[in-house]
Amino acid sequence: MTTFASKPARSAADAPFYRPVNDEVEVFRAAARRGLPVLLKGPTGCGKTRFVEAMAHELGRQLITVGGHEDLTSADLVGRFLLKGGETIWVDGPLTRAVREGAICYLDEVVEARQDTTVVIHPLADHRRELPVDRLGVTLQAAPGFQLVISYNPGYQSVLKNIKESTRQRFVAIELGFQPADIETEVVAHEAGVGIETARALVKVGAAIRTLDGAQLREVASTRLLILAGGLVAEGLSLRTAAQSAIVQALSDDPDVVRALGELVDAVLPRA
């Protein structure tokens, strides 16, 4: 069974906090008006999911999120028969529900899913906008509000797993990167509930780690990681302890790398 979550549109007061950097919001709005599917590219923890949440909220649509994993089958997306009493009952999968209800369906890290699974979304992602449910023998026409959003982390995937050309060419691609320092500081301060000075110090650490150019680290410090560290600071930990446990230890298991990162973080953080 797959895990998926759906969120009803929320009120303006608890709108997800998202600070646009480039023209991604305009592009998404335009794509939403046309019902075009969107492919979000970007490193892990740079705000892809948050962006979709914010857009769904702005557009007043329901958001259904499915996390991709390597055992995700097409039945997990479309739906399956379950047995109840002496009868079989059809239960809609998240994708089918989104198609029927006109919601935004967000497939997170879609390349993780098996390739035959991603093919299910093809008819939905082009002009047909329909979902053939072969087990029911019907083809569902997508409701007007339906939009497909998938996310994809180009640097992270292996040579063995890549998104198919035929899949990616159906999508409007929006690239999200790490935000500029000012915006990121604001985001960290807001999300973690820490002061602007603490946020600035953490963003500085993040920026320093990002300049290391990937040679020794598989992933750089994401905004999410900085927010985590900020959260620890808000809970009363010192900046150094928080950075050590939420950033340094999270990025690597190699004791050499951990030590080297520790030195860097220690040098960049303000002296106690």
Place this chain on the structure above:
Amino acid sequence: MTASDPKSADRFRFLASFLAGRSLGVTEAPAGEAAHTDGRFVFVSAGRSATEQRREVLVQGALLGAGSLDHRLVRALRGRPNVARRYLALEVRRVLAGLAAQIALAAALRPTEEPTTSSADESLEVARSRSMVAAPPEWFGVIRPSRLLAAPAAGPSAPASNRDLRLKFDPTDAPETQDEGDEPGERSRLLELFANPLSSNRLSDLFNKLLGNSRSPGDGPAGGQMAVRSMRRVESVGSSARPLPVPLHFTTSSTPGSAVGVGGALYPEWDVFNDRYRPEHCRVIDYLPSSTPDVSDAAVQHDEILRRRLCRLGLGPKVLRRRPDGDDLDIEALIDLFVDVQAGYSPPEQIYLERRKLARNLGVLILLDASGSATDTDPGGCSVHDHQRRAAATLALTLEELGDRVAVYGFRSQGRGAVRLPAIKPFGQRFGAAARARLNGLRPAGYTRLGAAIRRAGEILKAEAGTPNRLLLVLSDGFPYDDDGYESRYAEADSHKALEELRTDGVACLCLSIGASTPVDALHRVFGSASHANAPTLADLSPRMDELFLAALTELAAPQTRRPRASSG
């Protein structure tokens, strides 16, 4: 290895790289030398405390990052130690003041004096003039113009040149530290052949004088980012990219040879000295040995540990029918159930489909060195070839029993026109008595043209394995050699290149060197740090065979540079 020492200066490498804005290593200078940098490494004074070393790294890294050590400026300091010292004092103050806003450590450590200059050029002016400059404290270290100028000017951001792609053999982890002004080039391997360890090196000295062996200063590993194992597929091709030459197949399905299992192609070979491929250089043929094997000689050792270790590897999802629980309804089972229920039975309700990781999806091609070099014998009278042959048999048997696709090919060569891969067990056949006897009947002969054999084996693996995960397992002493000049650096580079090509194509490679006495560093150069292991017998490797397989396979899954790891001997 110093890397595992918690006090090693290596721990400052991220700090230095961050400060300099490019990849830098940190290592200890020989005792008694002051801290300095050569543009690729920061040398900190040996035996100091971490605090002292840290501030030395800070100074040297910051100088590099601020461009104070650009060739243009450093050239003016050459041969003028006094000016260099004054320049250093001015620049460090200027640079640290600039960094203080950015980096807390710089703010904490910087000297109290305010900087008197505002740019590197101005510092140079002042340093040359007669005005007073406070002497630099000892931890500022020194500027070594000759070492800085010997390093290549281009940073990692410069576009990759031919030199970046060239394989380097001197280990960059621990650069040799030489005295100032004395910068000899790499030792020539050719000259090493003439060097006599016992008497004086008169002959090689003579050659040295005649030919000269210093290399041009720009010939270093520019960039330092282009680690060969960190290759990735890219979306767009840069302007300096060149296509890989393709093999020319001279046997196809329409030629008569294919009917009896003969395949072959002309393969390119990497010429490390000229930085290019030699197209259609090697003729490689694989064939089924036609001689009738002696079936009585077909015993294969079993290795229970190996079997247990490998059985959990390479599993893919498989659909199981008629399960009591699962993801999906098995309609057939459901219909049967209903028929049974209607007929008055009440069978167990096993009506679900379940996907479990059971299917084997690993294809392995075992490439066995059948060259003459494998005839050295150990004290027990067992030759390297015997060891490797037995290991191949045990591995093939184990993998086949576990349900993996497995093939065994031998390889030997006799010059570039005759690289042969006798097929002992092709993918399509069982590892039965005939194949076992064929394996046991394999006699070592000829030479080891490893690169061509790897290219061919990789192609067979890609074409015939039919599994998502593919592994090329080379059983060899890892010492490529052929009689037409295919040796030492050329041969190692070609073999390495062939493996690199395979990894780019998603084929994992692992070399097991069994019973051979090849030095670890030779294996290291050919196979990369993580993808080889050596041991006296296969049984010594069995307990960690799953680790080795996984390491080779995950190297594909997530390309990353690995820190060299000492492999057990």
